[in-house]
Amino acid sequence: MIRKYENHSLLPYHTFGMDVKAAVFVEYSSVDELKQVLEQEVRGKEKWLHIGGGSNLLFTGDFDGTILHSAIKGYEVLSDSEEEVLVRVGAGEVWDDFVAYAVDRDWYGAENLSLIPGEVGASAVQNIGAYGMEAKDLIVKVEALEVATGKECTFLNMDCRYAYRESIFKKEWKGCYIITHVTYRLTKRRAFHLEYGNVKDELAKQGCEPTLKKVREVIIRIREAKLPDPKVQGNAGSFFMNPVIPRMQYESLLAKYPEMPHYKVDEEWVKVPAAWMIDRCGWKGKQMGRAGVHNKQALVLVNCGGATGQEIITLSQRIQQSVFETFGIAIVPEVNFLS
Numbered sequence: 428m429i430r431k432y433e434n435h436s437l438l439p440y441h442t443f444g445m446d447v448k449a450a451v452f453v454e455y456s457s458v459d460e461l462k463q464v465l466e467q468e469v470r471g472k473e474k475w476l477h478i479g480g481g482s483n484l485l486f487t488g489d490f491d492g493t494i495l496h497s498a499i500k501g502y503e504v505l506s507d508s509e510e511e512v513l514v515r516v517g518a519g520e521v522w523d524d525f526v527a528y529a530v531d532r533d534w535y536g537a538e539n540l541s542l543i544p545g546e547v548g549a550s551a552v553q554n555i556g557a558y559g560m561e562a563k564d565l566i567v568k569v570e571a572l573e574v575a576t577g578k579e580c581t582f583l584n585m586d587c588r589y590a591y592r593e594s595i596f597k598k599e600w601k602g603c604y605i606i607t608h609v610t611y612r613l614t615k616r617r618a619f620h621l622e623y624g625n626v627k628d629e630l631a632k633q634g635c636e637p638t639l640k641k642v643r644e645v646i647i648r649i650r651e652a653k654l655p656d657p658k659v660q661g662n663a664g665s666f667f668m669n670p671v672i673p674r675m676q677y678e679s680l681l682a683k684y685p686e687m688p689h690y691k692v693d694e695e696w697v698k699v700p701a702a703w704m705i706d707r708c709g710w711k712g713k714q715m716g717r718a719g720v721h722n723k724q725a726l727v728l729v730n731c732g733g734a735t736g737q738e739i740i741t742l743s744q745r746i747q748q749s750v751f752e753t754f755g756i757a758i759v760p761e762v763n764f765l766s
């Protein structure tokens with residue numbers, strides 16, 4: 428059923444906790460309904476936006492256009508061999524429910540991405556990632572409707588041009604397609620990725636062999652300890668992306684900051700943690716009016732209660748400025764600003 432509301436509160440549909448409204452809000456639950464919605468509510472309209480779980484959005488005021496949300500649900504096993512399974516999932520499923528579904532069945536691949544907020548459709552747009560794994564490592568194909576024509580299209584992983592927090596759906600094809608289903612490949616072979624951060628140490632503390640359930644538990648525990656719960660304190664997870672800089676630049680920074688962490692991208696490029704630089708600039712736990720920097724993870728900006736989107740943006744600009752002045756590196760928000 429298509430659900431359409433006017434002057435609809437967006438409070439339940441985003442995680443930053445701003446009490447803003449959408450002029451029109453439409454939710455659909457099938458591909459056919461989406462075709463109808465595109466025809467009646469989207470084509471020819473100047474302002475519309477498709478949202479997922481709203482965990483990457485910052486509204487600076489009411490949204491005077493149409494917001495779309497998918498309620499396309501369901502899991503379908505497309506193939507099941509001794510080695511692997513291919514699972515086709517509706518774009519409106521909650522991402523972490525998919526991770527739990529895979530872990531419950533002893534299928535490997537999604538566990539490191541436990542508790543990432545958001546929905547399946549957005550996983551394929553944002554290429555969500557954590558603890559050394561990204562959605563692109565699992566995605567086989569993405570099904571979508573072309574906005575201009577309503578045509579059903581299928582894209583293979585390589586068509587989506589995935590990179591760190593990037594895909595073609597965020598760039599050249601922004602606003603051109605709406606994802607309806609994503610097919611993921613999960614493996615039945617025991618294969619863990621525990622090299623990143625303190626995942627291995629946390630598992631070792633428990634003194635047991637890793638199992639899928641244990642890895643999921645540990646990752647959930649680490650995330651819960653570091654990241655604020657949006658139900659308690661509005662936030663959108665990492666506010667900035669980790670910048671990728673030339674290795675030469677990183678090496679010259681090392682002379683001044685020998686403890687600066689980094690992750691190798693390839694021979695020429697390295698990724699440096701924005702959280703570490705923000706922390707070094709003294710922002711962790713700081714507050715400017717009703718906007719703040721989380722006291723356990725400097726990459727997360729928080730709504731300390733009643734903050735406007737603009738207050739958060741002002742704080743983010745001050746942080747960008749001080750990181751640039753200190754390290755000569757421009758950090759870019761991962762969060763989308765909307766009004």
Ligand code: EPU
Pocket residue numbers: 556557558559623624654663664665666667668669688700701702703704706711723724725726761
């Ligand atoms: N660090 C600090 N101070 C802080 C926080 C971190 O110095 O306040 C240092 C850490 O010691 C570490 C480095 O910065 O050396 C990286 O920190 P962390 O491992 O916590 O990860 P991150 O790079 O800050 C990324 C993702 C997170 C994901 C974690 C774990 C991005 C933009 N963020 O954060 O994703 O959970 O790695 O894999 O890539 C999200 O996108 O919303 C998100 C939470």
